Amino acid sequence: MNYDTERLARVRMIADYQFGKGIGKELFPEGSTFQLSRTKRVRQVLNSGKRIATARAKDGFFTLSIEGASIVHKLLPEKKLRVIVSEEAAPFVEKGKTAFIKHVVEIDPELRAGEEVLVTDETDRLLATGQLLLSPAEILAFNSGAAVDIRVGVASKKEK
Structure with missing residues (x-):
């Protein structure tokens, strides 16, 4: 398992916890990319070059872009x-x-x-x-x- 696969699994788990079961897979589909901090932690999750969510440094939960919010809105x-x-x-x-x-x-x-x-x-x-x-x-x-x-x-x- 490479680092991106591991990161994708982790961000999906956090999204499922934060927004509801099954949301992570829809919010962060295969091919999602990551912008990392200097300490190699996930800062932003992008899909097709557009920011979907940003990880808050204080607790690791996500703040949503309007693209991310519209995905969550459709699913909930x-x-x-x-x-x-x-x-x-x-x-x-x-x-x-x-x-x-x-x-x-x-x-x-x-x-x-x-x-x-x-x-x-x-x-x-x-x-x-x-x-x-x-x-x-x-x-x-x-x-x-x-x-x-x-x-x-x-x-x-x-x-x-």
């Missing part, structure tokens, strides 16, 4: 890993602006603060991907503040 059942925002907030969120608590219509109750989430509108159209800042219970209890730090929106030009 509706409402899973999702923060659903109102129609009035949708144009701002898809441009990469923060999703605020007052605009959250619904949220997957199994999410935890710090997790990578998919932000959708009420018709389940993918708007963005980002990091959940508070727990679902806190988001539903509070009236103001940021809910999701948007990493990249479908209509934004560059990623954070």
